[in-house]
Amino acid sequence: NAGVMQNPRHLVRRRGQEARLRCSPMKGHSHVYWYRQLPEEGLKFMVYLQKENIIDESGMPKERFSAEFPKEGPSILRIQQVVRGDSAAYFCASSPPTDRADTQYFGPGTRLTVL
Amino acid sequence: GESVGLHLPTLSVQEGDNSIINCAYSNSASDYFIWYKQESGKGPQFIIDIRSNMDKRQGQRVTVLLNKTVKHLSLQIAATQPGDSAVYFCAEKNTDKLIFGTGTRLQVFP
Numbered sequence: 465n466a467g468v469m470q471n472p473r474h475l476v477r478r479r480g481q482e483a484r485l486r487c488s489p490m491k492g493h494s495h496v497y498w499y500r501q502l503p504e505e506g507l508k509f510m511v512y513l514q515k516e517n518i519i520d521e522s523g524m525p526k527e528r529f530s531a532e533f534p535k536e537g538p539s540i541l542r543i544q545q546v547v548r549g550d551s552a553a554y555f556c557a558s559s560p561p562t563d564r565a566d567t568q569y570f571g572p573g574t575r576l577t578v579l
Numbered sequence: 580g581e582s583v584g585l586h587l588p589t590l591s592v593q594e595g596d597n598s599i600i601n602c603a604y605s606n607s608a609s610d611y612f613i614w615y616k617q618e619s620g621k622g623p624q625f626i627i628d629i630r631s632n633m634d635k636r637q638g639q640r641v642t643v644l645l646n647k648t649v650k651h652l653s654l655q656i657a658a659t660q661p662g663d664s665a666v667y668f669c670a671e672k673n674t675d676k677l678i679f680g681t682g683t684r685l686q687v688f689p
Binding site for chain 1: 611613615621622623624625628668670672674675676677678679680681682
């Protein structure tokens with residue numbers, strides 16, 4: 465039973481380019497969460513999605529960042545016009561569609577480096 | 580504001596000893612807590628969880644204790660092994676999202 469999959473594992477972009485990060489949840493999971501982690505810090509919540517719906521984007525920067533979780537395919541975190549401050553590890557987590565889907569299982573992350 | 584923090588940023592223990600990692604939380608309304616282990620270059624790995632209607636929960640070599648009176652959470656690892664070396668995070672469930680502390684690095688020496 466495969467866990468949460470993320471790709472690419474490492475991504476290098478120059479300032480002004482776009483970054484697209486992909487996340488495939490665990491089989492049977494329909495809730496996806498994105499978190500960002502700076503070196504030597506804890507994870508910070510960005511956005512929570514269910515299929516075709518954004519449920520909570522309170523941690524998402526208002527500009528340049530967007531997320532989607534289409535009916536088919538992986539969840540995508542998109543960062544437009546990247547800046548050096550976007551360099552971080554981005555983790556996706558998923559949980560099952562139960563009434564109290566508390567436990568979140570994490571993928572290996574995408575490490576974004578902005579030159 | 581709401582926050583989850585840790586008392587010790589680094590903990591060094593000898594192999595075979597027991598480890599205790601502590602965490603303080605500030606939201607008394609939180610009802611679910613998780614401990615994660617994160618090895619270098621990897622994502623957080625679920626270790627153990629506890630709900631607020633419990634004060635203790637045991638897993639394999641790990642025990643989580645919850646003291647709601649002082650809003651304190653701890654992770655106990657019995658007979659610590661080299662493979663336990665990692666950064667440990669406590670996380671607090673707030674509506675749909677997890678709020679993480681800054682982490683404690685556990686170093687195990689022979």
